[in-house]
Amino acid sequence: MAQAPRDDTPCSNFKVNPPPADVHPMAAPTIPPPDGAEFSIGALATRTGTTAETIRYYERIGLLPAPARAGSGRYRRYDATDVDRLAFIRRARELGFSIEEVGELLGLAGDPHRPCADVDRLARAHLATVDEKLRQLSTLRDELQRVIGQCAGATQMVDCRILGALRAQGDRYRGTLTAQTEARADAERDR
Numbered sequence: 001m002a003q004a005p006r007d008d009t010p011c012s013n014f015k016v017n018p019p020p021a022d023v024h025p026m027a028a029p030t031i032p033p034p035d036g037a038e039f040s041i042g043a044l045a046t047r048t049g050t051t052a053e054t055i056r057y058y059e060r061i062g063l064l065p066a067p068a069r070a071g072s073g074r075y076r077r078y079d080a081t082d083v084d085r086l087a088f089i090r091r092a093r094e095l096g097f098s099i100e101e102v103g104e105l106l107g108l109a110g111d112p113h114r115p116c117a118d119v120d121r122l123a124r125a126h127l128a129t130v131d132e133k134l135r136q137l138s139t140l141r142d143e144l145q146r147v148i149g150q151c152a153g154a155t156q157m158v159d160c161r162i163l164g165a166l167r168a169q170g171d172r173y174r175g176t177l178t179a180q181t182e183a184r185a186d187a188e189r190d191r
Helices: 041-048 052-060 080-094 099-109 117-149 161-190
Strands: 068-070 075-077
Touching: 041 052, 041 080, 052 080, 080 099, 099 117, 117 161
Parallel strands: none
Antiparallel strands: 068 075
């Protein structure tokens, strides 16, 4: 079977640079193992900046394959492929991809001759989700600034305008719930 010629052009103009190591504690670089080396779950955790429990979890849900076993099957043994795969998973999670999206990305990455349009689609959809979250956070920030701006520097809690604004929101929610409950009761009576 003839293989399609390899196209080394990027599938999009987006470029993701790794964060500097001093910005985030989980951004430590992956330490590659010596060629052919095998090591324990603890060593894999140390090399990739994860925990043994996270590695076991990724194995349970299928993001990491079941490892080779040593010592009558009691001890997990990992190699360079596992380091690379776990580093990939960790980086995708740092970028906010869901577990399901990471699984999809791993599946797509497993076929090196496949066009990267599916990866591009997945990344663009994730970017749209991030943009929506940022919009929601901006709205939340504006509301918090508005509430804080109402603060008159009260010295007693009974006069605190921030707490008053929060109580007013609670009254609105209670009113909405009461109206919904009354509407359901009316619908039941009409049956």
